[in-house]
Amino acid sequence: MSIELSNKVGETVLFANSRSDLDPKILLDLHKELNIPLVILIDNISDRIGKTNKLLSFFKNNGARILIIGASRSSDWNLLSQESILAKHKEYPMGKLSDFEIPAILNKLKINNCLGTLTGIDELEQINIFKSYSERELIVALREITTGKKFDDIIANEYFSIKSSLAQQAYKYICIVNQYRYRIPQSLLLRIIGVDLSQVQEILFKFTEGIISYEETKDKDDYLISARHSVIASVIVRLFCKNDVEKYEFLESIVKAAIPSNPLEKSLVKKLYHHSTVSSFFSSNDVGVQSYDLLSGQLPGDSFLLQQKALFLSGIGRFDDAKATIDSALEMNPTSQIFKNTQGTIYLKESLNEIDFTKSSYLRDKGKDILLGAIRKSSRSYYKTSPYHYHSLISHLINWYKKFTPGSGESEQLLEEIQKLMEEATREQPNDSAILVEAGRLQEILVNNPVAKGYFNRALELNPRNMSARFLLSRILMAEKEFNHAYKICSEGVLLKEDEILLNRLRFELMHKLNIDFETIKSEYAKYTQTVPEDIFIKLCYAAYLYINNDDQCTDIFIELRNNPTLNHKEKHETMRVERIMNIHYLRESGYVIASTPAGYLCRTERFDTRTTFYCHRRFVNNVHENTRIESVTRFSCQGPLSKVARVIR
Numbered sequence: 001m002s003i004e005l006s007n008k009v010g011e012t013v014l015f016a017n018s019r020s021d022l023d024p025k026i027l028l029d030l031h032k033e034l035n036i037p038l039v040i041l042i043d044n045i046s047d048r049i050g051k052t053n054k055l056l057s058f059f060k061n062n063g064a065r066i067l068i069i070g071a072s073r074s075s076d077w078n079l080l081s082q083e084s085i086l087a088k089h090k091e092y093p094m095g096k097l098s099d100f101e102i103p104a105i106l107n108k109l110k111i112n113n114c115l116g117t118l119t120g121i122d123e124l125e126q127i128n129i130f131k132s133y134s135e136r137e138l139i140v141a142l143r144e145i146t147t148g149k150k151f152d153d154i155i156a157n158e159y160f161s162i163k164s165s166l167a168q169q170a171y172k173y174i175c176i177v178n179q180y181r182y183r184i185p186q187s188l189l190l191r192i193i194g195v196d197l198s199q200v201q202e203i204l205f206k207f208t209e210g211i212i213s214y215e216e217t218k219d220k221d222d223y224l225i226s227a228r229h230s231v232i233a234s235v236i237v238r239l240f241c242k243n244d245v246e247k248y249e250f251l252e253s254i255v256k257a258a259i260p261s262n263p264l265e266k267s268l269v270k271k272l273y274h275h276s277t278v279s280s281f282f283s284s285n286d287v288g289v290q291s292y293d294l295l296s297g298q299l300p301g302d303s304f305l306l307q308q309k310a311l312f313l314s315g316i317g318r319f320d321d322a323k324a325t326i327d328s329a330l331e332m333n334p335t336s337q338i339f340k341n342t343q344g345t346i347y348l349k350e351s352l353n354e355i356d357f358t359k360s361s362y363l364r365d366k367g368k369d370i371l372l373g374a375i376r377k378s379s380r381s382y383y384k385t386s387p388y389h390y391h392s393l394i395s396h397l398i399n400w401y402k403k404f405t406p407g408s409g410e411s412e413q414l415l416e417e418i419q420k421l422m423e424e425a426t427r428e429q430p431n432d433s434a435i436l437v438e439a440g441r442l443q444e445i446l447v448n449n450p451v452a453k454g455y456f457n458r459a460l461e462l463n464p465r466n467m468s469a470r471f472l473l474s475r476i477l478m479a480e481k482e483f484n485h486a487y488k489i490c491s492e493g494v495l496l497k498e499d500e501i502l503l504n505r506l507r508f509e510l511m512h513k514l515n516i517d518f519e520t521i522k523s524e525y526a527k528y529t530q531t532v533p534e535d536i537f538i539k540l541c542y543a544a545y546l547y548i549n550n551d552d553q554c555t556d557i558f559i560e561l562r563n564n565p566t567l568n569h570k571e572k573h574e575t576m577r578v579e580r581i582m583n584i585h586y587l588r589e590s591g592y593v594i595a596s597t598p599a600g601y602l603c604r605t606e607r608f609d610t611r612t613t614f615y616c617h618r619r620f621v622n623n624v625h626e627n628t629r630i631e632s633v634t635r636f637s638c639q640g641p642l643s644k645v646a647r648v649i650r
Contacts, residue, residue, distance in 0.1 A: 013038075015041045015289075017043055018042060023054060023057075023492045026061075028059070028062055028064055038066050041069050042071070043071050044072060045072045053113050101619075105128060152564075162211065162416050166193060172236065173193070173250060174227055175236040177232040177254075177272070179233040184268065185222050185224060185262075185268070186223040192253050213228055215265065244282050245287075254269070255272075265538060270304065270518055273291075275309070275315060279312060281404055292325075296309070302327075303332040309322075309323040319346060319349070326339060330343065331440065341389055343370050344369075348368065349365035349367075351367060352399055360404070368396075368397065375393070390421065397417070397418050398622065412452050414467075415442075416472065417451060422502060423467070426501045446476050465592050467500050470492075471490075471506060473495075474490050475506065483514055487507065490503055490504075498528075498531055504528055505537070508581055511581045522546070522551070525541070536564065537578070542616070544641075547636075550610075554612055557613055573636055575635045576637065576638075586633050586634070589614075591605065591632060592629060593616075593630065599617060602616075603630055603632070614643060615641070629649040633646070
């Protein structure tokens, strides 16, 4: 891979596997000796953030021209990258295998004589066979199609090839941990199986060579051991740790052998007692509870353990026990807003589980008050409130409304309350997709709801400044296709309060449905984006509207969006459904290639003369040259227009 890449980019490319030293001095000396830029590919970069940061700092201080490309599972990277990676970076998420990638993989297998059972089969049939696996983990697809065996059988045979019962036992411990993509410290593993460090090669590693992977820790005091892949680890656990009693004994051995003062071992135990880990590990809920009792005995005074136990108990419907447990955690740490969020969520979950309307209403209100208090207290702190907490609260309230038959005044008051929370959440997090999803769910329950329509009409007559009632009534009218009436209500509200985000978004949607003239809509977009500059979604709608209507002023707005310091890399590249606001299904246009990039092409539309280009990925068209004409179905992100589907025009 490194040789092939170096031939393509014209630089020296180095591949760093999980055991590579990543010594910055050696790399810098090589860079100086060759006097050309270097490219370093780092596998599993999420596990090596510390070393990567040191490399980046060292290279920067020495003015070295070295590019680092890292590979990582998305879940691991998303967890670490926001807080742990020091340098500016760009992310390139890998999606499902494309029609371009599958033949390339098969060609690589053919060159290296690794086609296995695919040897001699027609190329088109090879591709079709591979496609039947490509929705799954790539490692599984490659193994099964090239060996003709089921992946489970391959892994089971590999396990039985370990000719030592003690080494097999150690491998099971490694896999129990690694199925969740965690790694076990070597020192902890040796204490569990009762092997001295001087014997580890003879007793363990001799039998597991090529089956397990290990990497030295940052302080070089220990090694972190894992299976070759978490998919392999999960298969081993499923095949050879079948009952909960055995799993409990494994967990007990790990917890009892772990040293709380050792940060690596403490971190591992903390990951293992997460409620989602315990839920997926044991098939019996009772054994899951017993495991928390075991952990509580080993880790007295651990408030985070109690929080996870409370979440586990609420997940299995034991709400009284869950509330008592989170109360104990709050006694240990009364200022924790995270624990308050957990406490509120437990009450909301119980309210959805309760049949009695009165009791359910009480639980709902109590949970809502606790969670809302924690959210608002967090929003006043230095750290910004997580949109998840708003999303969770709104989602629970919508679920509660849908469960109990709407129609009473109290039900409609709840809709008003949900709308107020939506506005508050949107003001805090104007571009969060989870909150936009809840807005869609709210719209669903407003359709064909005559009781709600009458209630919001009366509420608006009593108080014209009731923006929640105004928004909800407009939504109902819009669903009934009374667009003019809905637009009038929105416009009157905007005159009273011009920075109401959701009401303005609805007003723009109605303006497009009513086909109001271009200059009026453009003027309203310009005025609103100056009043509420943090509403990136509407600013992108503005840019897209100008682009669709052949106005090159869109370029200036796209530049503002690309350079917006409040947006992270993911937010800038995320495609937003602005077409929904503008009442169009999609934009189909023709353009021509003006430049190529490593991953795609920059194209200019033929519709009008503009500085803005649209981006077309190589998975749609490949190996084309400048001035090649392309037909594109175009969508929009803060980076600019981009092709959702494209083809070369012959």
